[in-house]
Amino acid sequence: MKDHNRAKSLYLSRIASEFDRLRDDLKKQRLLNGTRDTAMARFAEIGFPTKRHEKWKHTDIRSLFSCQFETAEAVSLKKEAIDPFLLLGDEENFVVCVNGRFDRKLSRISEEIIACSLAHAAETRADLVDTHLAKHLGFQNSAFVALNTAFATDGIFIYVPDHTIVEKPIHLLHLSDNERATAYPRHLFIMGRNSRIQLIESYHSLRKSPYLNNCASEIILGNNARVEHLKIQSEDEQAFHIAARQVCQSRGSLYSSVAIDLGGSLSRNDLNVLLDAEGIETNLYGFYLARGSQLVDNHTFIDHAKPHCQSAELYKGVLSDHAVGVFSGKVLVRKDAQKTKAFQQNQTLLLSQDAKINSKPHLKIFADDVKCSHGATVGELDEEALFYMRTRGISEENAHAMLRYAFAQDVLAHIGNKTARQRVEEIVMERFKEHVN
Amino acid sequence: MQKDDYEGKFGSKDQQETLKRITKSDYKYGFTSDIETDTIPKGLSEDVVRMISAKKNEPEFMLEWRLRAYRHWLSMIEPTWPHVSYSAIDFQDIIYYAAPKKKAKLDSLDEVDPKLRATFDKLGISIEEQKRISGVAVDAIMDSASVATTFKKDLSKLGIIFCSFSEAIRNHPELIRKYMGTVVPYTDNFYAALNSAVFSDGSFCYIPKGVRCPMELSTYFRINTANTGQFERTLIVAEEGAYVSYLEGCTAPMRDENQLHAAVVEIVSHKDAEVKYSTVQNWYPGDEKGRGGIYNFVTKRGICHKNAKISWTQVETGSAITWKYPSVILKGDRSIGEFYSVAVTNNYQQADTGTKMIHLGENTHSTIISKGVSAGYSQNSYRGLVKVAKNAKNARNFSQCDSLLIGDQCGAHTFPYIEVNNPTAKVEHEATTSKVGEDQIFYCNQRGISTEDAISLIVNGYCKEVFRELPMEFAVEAQNLLAVSLEGSVG
Numbered sequence: 001m002k003d004h005n006r007a008k009s010l011y012l013s014r015i016a017s018e019f020d021r022l023r024d025d026l027k028k029q030r031l032l033n034g035t036r037d038t039a040m041a042r043f044a045e046i047g048f049p050t051k052r053h054e055k056w057k058h059t060d061i062r063s064l065f066s067c068q069f070e071t072a073e074a075v076s077l078k079k080e081a082i083d084p085f086l087l088l089g090d091e092e093n094f095v096v097c098v099n100g101r102f103d104r105k106l107s108r109i110s111e112e113i114i115a116c117s118l119a120h121a122a123e124t125r126a127d128l129v130d131t132h133l134a135k136h137l138g139f140q141n142s143a144f145v146a147l148n149t150a151f152a153t154d155g156i157f158i159y160v161p162d163h164t165i166v167e168k169p170i171h172l173l174h175l176s177d178n179e180r181a182t183a184y185p186r187h188l189f190i191m192g193r194n195s196r197i198q199l200i201e202s203y204h205s206l207r208k209s210p211y212l213n214n215c216a217s218e219i220i221l222g223n224n225a226r227v228e229h230l231k232i233q234s235e236d237e238q239a240f241h242i243a244a245r246q247v248c249q250s251r252g253s254l255y256s257s258v259a260i261d262l263g264g265s266l267s268r269n270d271l272n273v274l275l276d277a278e279g280i281e282t283n284l285y286g287f288y289l290a291r292g293s294q295l296v297d298n299h300t301f302i303d304h305a306k307p308h309c310q311s312a313e314l315y316k317g318v319l320s321d322h323a324v325g326v327f328s329g330k331v332l333v334r335k336d337a338q339k340t341k342a343f344q345q346n347q348t349l350l351l352s353q354d355a356k357i358n359s360k361p362h363l364k365i366f367a368d369d370v371k372c373s374h375g376a377t378v379g380e381l382d383e384e385a386l387f388y389m390r391t392r393g394i395s396e397e398n399a400h401a402m403l404r405y406a407f408a409q410d411v412l413a414h415i416g417n418k419t420a421r422q423r424v425e426e427i428v429m430e431r432f433k434e435h436v437n
Numbered sequence: 438m439q440k441d442d443y444e445g446k447f448g449s450k451d452q453q454e455t456l457k458r459i460t461k462s463d464y465k466y467g468f469t470s471d472i473e474t475d476t477i478p479k480g481l482s483e484d485v486v487r488m489i490s491a492k493k494n495e496p497e498f499m500l501e502w503r504l505r506a507y508r509h510w511l512s513m514i515e516p517t518w519p520h521v522s523y524s525a526i527d528f529q530d531i532i533y534y535a536a537p538k539k540k541a542k543l544d545s546l547d548e549v550d551p552k553l554r555a556t557f558d559k560l561g562i563s564i565e566e567q568k569r570i571s572g573v574a575v576d577a578i579m580d581s582a583s584v585a586t587t588f589k590k591d592l593s594k595l596g597i598i599f600c601s602f603s604e605a606i607r608n609h610p611e612l613i614r615k616y617m618g619t620v621v622p623y624t625d626n627f628y629a630a631l632n633s634a635v636f637s638d639g640s641f642c643y644i645p646k647g648v649r650c651p652m653e654l655s656t657y658f659r660i661n662t663a664n665t666g667q668f669e670r671t672l673i674v675a676e677e678g679a680y681v682s683y684l685e686g687c688t689a690p691m692r693d694e695n696q697l698h699a700a701v702v703e704i705v706s707h708k709d710a711e712v713k714y715s716t717v718q719n720w721y722p723g724d725e726k727g728r729g730g731i732y733n734f735v736t737k738r739g740i741c742h743k744n745a746k747i748s749w750t751q752v753e754t755g756s757a758i759t760w761k762y763p764s765v766i767l768k769g770d771r772s773i774g775e776f777y778s779v780a781v782t783n784n785y786q787q788a789d790t791g792t793k794m795i796h797l798g799e800n801t802h803s804t805i806i807s808k809g810v811s812a813g814y815s816q817n818s819y820r821g822l823v824k825v826a827k828n829a830k831n832a833r834n835f836s837q838c839d840s841l842l843i844g845d846q847c848g849a850h851t852f853p854y855i856e857v858n859n860p861t862a863k864v865e866h867e868a869t870t871s872k873v874g875e876d877q878i879f880y881c882n883q884r885g886i887s888t889e890d891a892i893s894l895i896v897n898g899y900c901k902e903v904f905r906e907l908p909m910e911f912a913v914e915a916q917n918l919l920a921v922s923l924e925g926s927v928g
Contacts (some may be wrong), residue, residue: 054518058856335845335846338845348857350857350859350860350862351860353827353859353860354827354858355860356856356857356858357855357856357857358854358855358856358857359854359855359856359857359866360852360853360854360855361851361853361866361868362850362851362852362853363840363849363850363851363868363870364848364850365840365842365848365849365850365870366847366848367842367845368842368843368844368845368847368872369845369872370870370871370872371870371871372869372870372871373867373868373869373870374851374866374867374868375865375866375867375868376853376855376864376865376866377863377864377865377866378825378855378857378862378863378864379860379862379863379864380860380861
């Protein structure tokens with residue numbers, strides 16, 4: 001206990017001195033200028049969350065303090081380094097972020113969209129960046145978002161103009177090449193009216209070492225925009241991945257997210273969606289696989305602020321060894337949001353004696369003419385189904401694999417891009433095999 | 438539609454009449470009877486705790502326990518996590534003890550204060566009537582001390598002890614010492630600690646090994662003296678293979694000032710025993726503007742040993758603020774916990790209620806059925822925990838929490854917590870929220886049923902799953918209560 005406290009205060013003072021050290025450099029940037037000090041002050045006020053915070057009740061971040069991370073430096077990589085991580089080959093545009101910094105040379109982007117470094121956009125597209133950056137994702141109640149706001153120097157900026165349909169998916173490839181350091185990628189995606197895009201966001205590491213990725217992104221959808229967002233978190237198993245995402249939707253827009261969590265010793269995703277106009281559709285799907293002593297924590301918040309919207313949420317997970325899963329899904333239906341339809345479900349398979357799941361799906365409803373439901377189930381593979389397959393001559397191993405595949409399919413089937421879906425299926429199946437052995 | 442079917446759905450004609458009568462009435466139980474009350478000054482201190490203990494002629498060990506609880510309470514802070522809001526309670530502005538002035542011990546009903554008897558008559562729980570018609574033994578609690586206990590002799594033949602808590606402290610100190618605080622220790626929470634320090638009275642029930650209690654045991658609580666918090670304490674112990682069904686029902690006089698009620702209920706269900714605990718709670722909910730009403734902060738918990746069963750059934754229609762989570766600790770293998778609840782809130786009422794099922798033993802089962810109905814400006818929350826410990830192999834839980842909204846100013850919330858540490862566990866949770874369908878009301882209107890009746894009909898049907906669990910007498914009362922509570926909720 002004392003050790004933890006000492007480590008924590010040491011870490012806090014390190015963060016403060018890092019900020020002092022970098023302050024002059026940071027001030028030179030136009031990006032987030034003026035907001036950084038406020039964010040840092042706010043962080044000093046609230047400090048790191050403990051288990052006494054309802055939102056961090058089951059996620060103990062004390063292991064983070066012993067790592068004493070510094071701020072990650074920029075690195076330049078060779079082109080070959082990124083090849084193994086590309087998902088779709090020629091079928092995709094890709095932008096590469098190394099240690100949270102955009103790398104123009106490694107990226108390949110077609111002309112119709114603007115995808116560039118956020119630091120660059122803060123100069124060239126000041127109008128857009130100033131209106132939206134740090135305006136939607138609040139740092140008042142989140143230590144990690146506050147830190148990201150204070151320290152972020154770069155990230156990806158994507159702007160899809162009105163009436164633009166981006167044919168090829170954009171792959172946002174994040175690579176970590178550092179040891180014991182923190183990267184602060186900061187993203188801003190703005191989708192114009194009637195635009196359409198597929199985003200694939202993935203996180204990988206080039207080294208086996210502990211590091212922290214503290215990501216924050218804001219996504220703004222114009223009227224009738226359609227966004228399909230796939231996130232694959234495949235960090236190193238010693239790494240920490242803490243990500244916050246705020247989505248703001250306008251009238252008639254569709255936002256569909258599939259989040260796959262595979263890596264990280266501790267990963268935490270905060271996904272908030274604001275449905276602030278009528279006729280919006282939001283789909284959040286998630287699949288998490290954890291083994292060893294991994295901890296996966298998904299917190300989602302769907303805010304139905306206006307009538308005639310619908311949301312669906314399905315998070316599924318498979319936990320083995322000592323892995324711990326946390327799910328907290330909140331659906332808020334505000335007073336005027338009549339005719340809301342909201343559905344929420346969390347299902348977890350526990351494969352070992354020591355695996356643990358804490359699930360908290362909750363509804364807060366202030367409007368009467370709504371249809372809302374939520375559910376949660378926890379269990380192991382259905383014995384009757386196993387028996388059925390065994391009687392038909394399917395080996396136990398295969399039967400297990402088939403049932404798990406079917407379990408995962410409920411989520412993976414929602415990945416819109418066919419090639420991406422197949423790739424993810426392969427990755428998940430590969431992991432299943434490792435789980436068994 | 439078959440005639441039988443029709444009757445079943447709408448209740449007999451008599452029932453319909455009752456419903457109408459009650460729907461038209463204001464809060465029926467709003468009166469104060471003028472009984473001399475023995476009170477102590479407002480405020481809480483160690484001296485007050487000593488005074489309460491002295492007034493009740495308690496043995497030394499009780500006083501020590503109270504003082505320990507009081508000292509612990511001082512170190513605690515008031516919890517703020519429930520989804521309710523109210524002005525802060527001044528704990529020094531409460532009278533912690535009020536007992537009706539009583540003569541020496543009473544052997545027969547004739548000795549009971551006639552005014553008190555009249556009060557019971559007004560409440561419709563005349564002791565004779567209870568005794569004669571329903572075969573229910575009633576331990577009537579007028580404010581804090583037990584006044585009359587009926588059927589005691591019949592029960593004592595079977596070895597069943599059913600008496601007031603203070604009597605039990607005097608006559609069965611060994612049982613009290615053995616069980617009190619084992620399920621809800623005084624360190625448990627703020628209000629449990631407060632209760633442990635100042636509890637005035639309550640009921641004690643002991644069913645010996647292998648005995649099936651032949652009648653439903655019932656306690657009617659009643660808050661009477663103005664500004665008096667009620668701090669009852671109930672302890673039920675069912676020995677191996679015993680069975681008891683226990684009823685608790687409440688009404689309270691109309692008041693403008695908020696009254697605090699912090700009760701503690703403990704149940705110990707030994708091997709193969711079964712305890713069924715039913716509550717109908719109809720305390721004063723405050724007026725249409727949300728003024729007044731009872732604050733009901735209750736800790737209820739039971740522990741199940743091997744093969745044992747505890748079943749909580751509650752119908753909550755009253756109180757300005759209800760905050761209670763009847764829980765079951767499933768300690769023994771193959772034990773069963775059940776929770777059936779209907780919580781109705783109207784006007785400015787707030788309810789944050791639910792249950793905790795803690796699975797510790799193997800093959801333990803729990804069922805949770807919760808039905809929330811909110812109308813007017815009320816807020817109704819379900820908050821529950823299902824926890825499966827590491828060694829609870831094959832634990833099974835099914836939870837269903839439905840919310841019904843009437844009107845567009847009210848809120849319904851669900852906060853289920855599920856913590857599973859064992860892979861063989863099967864835990865299911867379902868929740869839905871919807872409103873009374875316009876098409877359903879239209880259908881009823883078409884068939885000549887007024888909108889008000891239609892709502893009552895639909896809500897009653899919606900709650901049927903829970904009402905079915907109630908003992909007969911209570912089921913009728915509960916349906917009436919529902920109609921009263923929802924009165925005026927249809928615009």
